[in-house]
Amino acid sequence: MIAAFIHRAVMQGVPLLFGATGEIVTEKSGNLNLGIPGVMYVGGISGVIGAFLYENSLADKSQANGFLAIMIPLVCCLLGSLLMGLIYSFLTTTLRANQNVTGLAITTFGVGLGNFFGGSLIKIVGADVPSITLSTTSKFFSASLPFADNLGWFGEIFLSYGFLAYLAVVIAIVTSLFLKKTRTGLNLRAVGENPATADAGGISVTKYKYLATCIGSMIAGMGGLYYVMDYVSGVWSNDGFGDRGWLAIALVIFTVWKPNFAIIGSILFGGLYIVHNYLNQFFPAIPVNMSTQELIKMAPYVVTVLVLIINSMRKKRENQPPEALGLPYFREDR
Amino acid sequence: MDNNIAVSLRHITKAFGSKVVANKDVSMDIHEGEILALLGENGSGKTTLMNMLSGIYRQDSGQIYVHGSEVHITSPKDAYDLGIGMIHQHFKLVDVFTATENVALGMDKKTTGSYKDLTKAITEICDRYGFDIDPKQKVYNMTVSQKQTLEIVKTLYRGANILILDEPTAVLTPQETDKLFAVLRNMKADGKSIIIITHKLNEVLAISDRVAILRKGEYIGDVLTSEATVQSLTEMMVGQKVELDIERPEVEDKQLRLTVDHLTCLDKYGVTALDDVSLEAYGGEILGIAGISGSGQKQLLEAIAGLQAAEAGASIQYINPDTGKREELIGKSVTQIKKLGVALSFVPEDRLGMGLVGAMGMADNMMLRSYKKGRSMFTDRKAPRELALKVKEELEVVTPGIQTPVRRLSGGNVQKVLVGREIASDPTVLMAAYAVRGLDINTSYTIYHLLNEEKKKGTAVIYVGEDLDVLLALCDRIAVLCDGKLNGIVDGRTATKEEVGELMTHLKGKEATA
Numbered sequence: 057m058i059a060a061f062i063h064r065a066v067m068q069g070v071p072l073l074f075g076a077t078g079e080i081v082t083e084k085s086g087n088l089n090l091g092i093p094g095v096m097y098v099g100g101i102s103g104v105i106g107a108f109l110y111e112n113s114l115a116d117k118s119q120a121n122g123f124l125a126i127m128i129p130l131v132c133c134l135l136g137s138l139l140m141g142l143i144y145s146f147l148t149t150t151l152r153a154n155q156n157v158t159g160l161a162i163t164t165f166g167v168g169l170g171n172f173f174g175g176s177l178i179k180i181v182g183a184d185v186p187s188i189t190l191s192t193t194s195k196f197f198s199a200s201l202p203f204a205d206n207l208g209w210f211g212e213i214f215l216s217y218g219f220l221a222y223l224a225v226v227i228a229i230v231t232s233l234f235l236k237k238t239r240t241g242l243n244l245r246a247v248g249e250n251p252a253t254a255d256a257g258g259i260s261v262t263k264y265k266y267l268a269t270c271i272g273s274m275i276a277g278m279g280g281l282y283y284v285m286d287y288v289s290g291v292w293s294n295d296g297f298g299d300r301g302w303l304a305i306a307l308v309i310f311t312v313w314k315p316n317f318a319i320i321g322s323i324l325f326g327g328l329y330i331v332h333n334y335l336n337q338f339f340p341a342i343p344v345n346m347s348t349q350e351l352i353k354m355a356p357y358v359v360t361v362l363v364l365i366i367n368s369m370r371k372k373r374e375n376q377p378p379e380a381l382g383l384p385y386f387r388e389d390r
Numbered sequence: 391m392d393n394n395i396a397v398s399l400r401h402i403t404k405a406f407g408s409k410v411v412a413n414k415d416v417s418m419d420i421h422e423g424e425i426l427a428l429l430g431e432n433g434s435g436k437t438t439l440m441n442m443l444s445g446i447y448r449q450d451s452g453q454i455y456v457h458g459s460e461v462h463i464t465s466p467k468d469a470y471d472l473g474i475g476m477i478h479q480h481f482k483l484v485d486v487f488t489a490t491e492n493v494a495l496g497m498d499k500k501t502t503g504s505y506k507d508l509t510k511a512i513t514e515i516c517d518r519y520g521f522d523i524d525p526k527q528k529v530y531n532m533t534v535s536q537k538q539t540l541e542i543v544k545t546l547y548r549g550a551n552i553l554i555l556d557e558p559t560a561v562l563t564p565q566e567t568d569k570l571f572a573v574l575r576n577m578k579a580d581g582k583s584i585i586i587i588t589h590k591l592n593e594v595l596a597i598s599d600r601v602a603i604l605r606k607g608e609y610i611g612d613v614l615t616s617e618a619t620v621q622s623l624t625e626m627m628v629g630q631k632v633e634l635d636i637e638r639p640e641v642e643d644k645q646l647r648l649t650v651d652h653l654t655c656l657d658k659y660g661v662t663a664l665d666d667v668s669l670e671a672y673g674g675e676i677l678g679i680a681g682i683s684g685s686g687q688k689q690l691l692e693a694i695a696g697l698q699a700a701e702a703g704a705s706i707q708y709i710n711p712d713t714g715k716r717e718e719l720i721g722k723s724v725t726q727i728k729k730l731g732v733a734l735s736f737v738p739e740d741r742l743g744m745g746l747v748g749a750m751g752m753a754d755n756m757m758l759r760s761y762k763k764g765r766s767m768f769t770d771r772k773a774p775r776e777l778a779l780k781v782k783e784e785l786e787v788v789t790p791g792i793q794t795p796v797r798r799l800s801g802g803n804v805q806k807v808l809v810g811r812e813i814a815s816d817p818t819v820l821m822a823a824y825a826v827r828g829l830d831i832n833t834s835y836t837i838y839h840l841l842n843e844e845k846k847k848g849t850a851v852i853y854v855g856e857d858l859d860v861l862l863a864l865c866d867r868i869a870v871l872c873d874g875k876l877n878g879i880v881d882g883r884t885a886t887k888e889e890v891g892e893l894m895t896h897l898k899g900k901e902a903t904a
Contacts, residue, residue: 083760246484246495253482256446257496259469373486375528387446 059209061327063216067287068326070217071096071279073224075304076230076311076318078276082141083308084235085268086248088382090159092276093301094166095140099277100284101170102136103129104292107193107285108177118194125193126219129285130278137277140166141270149265152384156204163301171294178294187293194290197282217287220278225319227275232316244268248378251385261385281303289291303329306360311365312375328355395458396422396552396583397474398441402452405437406798412438416452416609418602420552425574425584427598429627435607436587439798440554444476445469456552457620467496475550477541479557485530489523493544515543519573535566542573553577554585559593571597601626607755624831636838636863638882639846641674645841646709646852648694650817654701655689664689665706665874671819671850676841678865678882679854681894686874687854691821694852696724706755711818711848745808748797752778752789752807755796759815781810785836806833813840820844823854838864858887870894 075096089095106129114120117215144162147153169263177188195219198325204215235241246254247264255261284292307325332349335342344352367375397420404413412435420426424807430436441447443454445466453460456472463469469476490509494502502508511527515524521539529537540560545553553629555574561569575583576595594601594615601618603610603626610626638818648671657663664686671677679687692698694706696719706719719727746755756774778792785806789799796804809825821843826834841864845851859867865882870893877893 239494239497242487242491242494243496246487247482249486250482253484253492255496256444256476256478256482257467258465258470260465260467266722373528376486379485 057334057337060088060136061331062213062323064330064333065071065327066213066221068329069322070224070326071283071287071300071326072304072307072325073228073314073318074279074324075276075301076307076322077224077228077306077315078127078272078279079308080235080272080311080313080315080318081231081275082269082272083246083313084248086243086251086377086378086380086383087144087248087266087269087387088155088159089141089144089162089176089269089272089350090305091140091144091162091166092273092305093297093299094157094163095137095144095273095276096280096283096301096304097139097168097297098140098280099133099171099274100280100297101173101292103133103281104124104159104177104188104284105173106130106132106350107190107253107290108188111192111315120196122190123195125142127220129193129197129281133277133281134274137273137280138260138270140277141264141273142270144273145266148384149214149262149269152386155382156214156375163314167295170297174294177292185293187291187296190285190290190292193291194285197285198289198320220286224282224322228319231275233315241343247269247377248380251380251383252387255385255387265385276304280385294338305358306357309377310356310363312363313377324359325356329353331355394421395419396456398455398458399439399443400453402439402449404435404447404449411607413442413449413604414607414889416604416607418609418612420583420585422583423578424599425578425586425597427594427601428585428587428604429594429601429623430604434604437556438603439604440556440587443469443474443552445474446476446552454794469552470548473549473551474554475545475548475552477538477545477556478555478556481537481541483529485539486528488526488528489532489540489543490525491531492540493547495784497548501616504863510549512543515546515602519546519576520569521573526855526878535562538570546577551581552583552585554587556585556587559588567593582722585899586828591623593818594618594623595620622711627831632739636867637842638836638864639842641845641848643806644672645711645848646673647671647673648709649705649707650694651692651835653685653693653704653706654692655693655698656701657689664693664871667871667876668868668876669876669879671852673818673848673850674845675866676845676851676853676864676882678861678868679852679871680858680861680868680890681871685871685894687823687871689874690871691823691852691854694719694819694821696722696727696851708819746796746804749795751791751793751795752782752787753792755807756781756814759811777811777814781807781814785810785833802819802833809837809840813844817844819848819850819852821852821854823855824856826855826857826860834860858890862890864885 058379079089079092107125110125110128111117118155140162144158147158148155150292174188178186181188183340197220199218201215204211208216235245243254244264247259247261251261279299279300283297284290288296303325307318310325311321332344332352335344348373400417402413402416402616403411405411416439421855424668428436428440438447442449443463445463446467448464454463455461456474461472463472484495486504487650490505490512493510493512494505495803512523512525519545523536523539523543529540532540558570562570579586579588598615600612601623602616603623605627613622613626650670653664653667654662655664667690678808679690681687689698693700699721700706704720708717708719709715710717724803732748747758753771753775757769757771758779760774761769781787782789782792787799787803787806789803796807799807805825809822812820813823820841838860841851841853853865862882862885867879867892868882868885869879870877872894880889881895
């Protein structure tokens with residue numbers, strides 16, 4: 057049972073990990089992209105559109121090619137989220153619009169865009185339920201190692217996920233190393249800490265901000281793809297993604313801008329997010345009903361607030377947000 | 391073009407907005423292997439001009455030639471590639487990075503090698519010039535002087551042969567300044583061109599080979615330092631003769647206004663910054679506070695203003711001028727201190743950080759002091775606007791208008807706004823820290839005059855200054871801080887510069903301090 061809980065917690069955590077890693081890369085450039093929920097949503101629906109077009113082009117769905125079934129939705133997802141990142145970068149970096157306002161607009165826009173296309177697809181299919189099922193492509197996304205089932209709890213906890221889950225962990229580790237060990241990572245952090253200094257050092261602030269935001273958006277977008285293609289087995293229904301995007305942003309703060317912490321943090325958040333379903337099994341004495349479970353769902357946010365408080369009290373400079381986070385940069389400003 | 395010329399500027403013009411012209415048709419040359427002092431009043435466009443050379447700004451018109459060929463410097467990187475490095479007044483360092491990481495910024499591994507190689511190279515530069523830098527130290531743990539050293543090391547590491555230093559001594563102690571000058575001479579001997587932007591004429595005379603003068607954005611001319619005097623430079627700089635003597639009016643009726651007893655304060659790292667200081671301030675006199683930077687001046691003023699917590703056992707008492715009643719200030723909040731009728735005015739060291747709101751105009755900044763006045767539901771906007779106009783007029787603040795955000799004004803003009811406002815609030819105790827830092831001579835004199843006017847009105851003025859000559863000319867008494875301790879109080883009329891200098895640097899024995 058505990059293995060099952062951990063398994064579900066990881067599944068819940070993967071979209072958060074993608075989202076958080078993407079947002080960390082973005083924030084390290086000084087861009088506070090509050091549009092991440094919208095970006096992830098668009099990432100999800102773009103993947104769905106890709107998968108839908110691919111499935112419809114097949115005469116016989118059992119003949120589906122695994123490579124194409126994965127690559128088409130993946131590329132669509134990356135393009136969709138890249139577009140959102142570009143819009144955000146153009147508005148905040150080139151036009152120097154307020155980052156918070158732009159971010160919230162991107163979220164609203166992204167969710168609206170996703171629902172529009174989601175609704176349209178559902179209408180095209182003419183389904184009885186307000187959702188669209190893409191089980192053929194989803195099968196490839198959620199495929200785990202065939203021998204995982206034979207390894208008992210070990211297999212369930214470590215080997216029972218689709219490839220995107222492992223990709224999320226790999227990306228988080230690579231990002232962490234990138235930020236810590238490489239010169240480009242150093243330059244990126246400098247842009248987020250003190251863009252004027254980075255600029256004086258010969259680093260193109262605009263280029264870094266654009267690249268970090270766009271790559272960050274693409275990473276985050278894969279969270280949406282994982283959610284719809286693996287977690288819910290290819291069933292898209294409007295607004296199904298819930299508040300996972302905000303949870304990803306909370307996770308960024310929780311992990312003090314460190315992607316490697318985010319791996320554990322995302323599983324913790326995932327666990328806290330679904331623990332209400334398991335409380336009855338773990339502790340039959342505690343009554344959990346529809347209303348109390350909403351209270352328990354707050355747990356990740358409460359933990360984030362606690363981390364914020366503890367961090368502010370410890371005053372350790374390295375654990376603070378990038379110093380220029382949320383501020384526009386203009387060289388001739390004084 | 392002459393081979394010996396490193397950089398030529400031709401007909402450079404740069405304007406901010408439509409009204410403020412920072413540089414107008416400036417043409418000048420910088421030779422190889424010379425130290426050029428760029429001199430000018432505040433807002434005369436020195437920094438702007440140099441920022442165009444270092445790629446921060448782009449000129450509206452005009453050409454730049456480096457070693458004879460025309461160049462287009464569009465970014466700081468272009469400047470670095472041309473061997474031009476600038477050390478800005480506000481250091482361009484990332485606080486959470488180590489010294490090495492800061493040097494590595496923007497450079498790829500192929501040119502610098504690993505961090506280990508880089509650390510070695512930094513140590514070599516440090517050894518060669520006698521710098522004292524720990525490559526692994528985080529910048530936020532460094533002193534101002536160390537940060538500046540790191541900036542110079544960074545520029546040297548990048549192979550700059552044209553160095554621009556923007557008011558490098560403003561933040562240094564005399565000893566640190568000497569060290570810096572020694573380094574600059576070494577670099578000159580290496581054939582590097584050095585441009586130093588400064589206000590301090592004695593430093594110009596001490597270090598430079600040639601002086602170029604800007605006035606109100608225009609190039610006035612250059613003179614060889616060997617042929618220049620303080621008088622002649624001042625004349626070129628301001629275009630009119632400046633009265634060099636600071637007046638020190640005598641006030642007969644001096645009344646005790648403030649007593650500080652056994653004041654001990656900790657800085658933000660929990661280190662004792664001010665150690666058992668006791669002193670008195672009288673109305674009708676200017677009490678100078680001298681000391682090398684970081685000796686506890688900030689803590690002393692902030693403790694009196696209610697911004698800094700004092701350790702147990704201390705007492706700060708204010709004597710009400712009307713009733714003669716003593717009021718204990720410790721334990722009271724800033725607002726409470728105000729409500730008691732205690733008017734403390736404070737010119738913070740960091741003029742934009744604490745004193746003014748950068749995004750607001752002059753008028754609104756004036757209002758920060760007065761918005762609680764009156765009973766009307768709405769704030770009175772008229773009085774602050776009039777005050778702003780008055781300050782603009784009297785202190786000759788250069789701004790497109792009183793509604794222009796003060797952030798866009800040059801450093802000196804920002805300071806004028808701040809000092810003007812503090813004095814206008816008609817305080818009984820006026821504390822001014824570094825009130826003339828970064829100001830040109832004319833404005834400095836205006837400020838000294840204003841302080842003297844306050845003194846004549848019976849205000850107790852506490853003036854924290856850096857320039858010993860000014861302190862000795864302006865103040866009635868000078869309290870000298872050394873390493874957080876009060877190392878002596880001398881009479882401004884009789885004390886010598888050497889006396890004060892010694893008190894600043896050598897802590898007397900315990901028995902002698904009493």
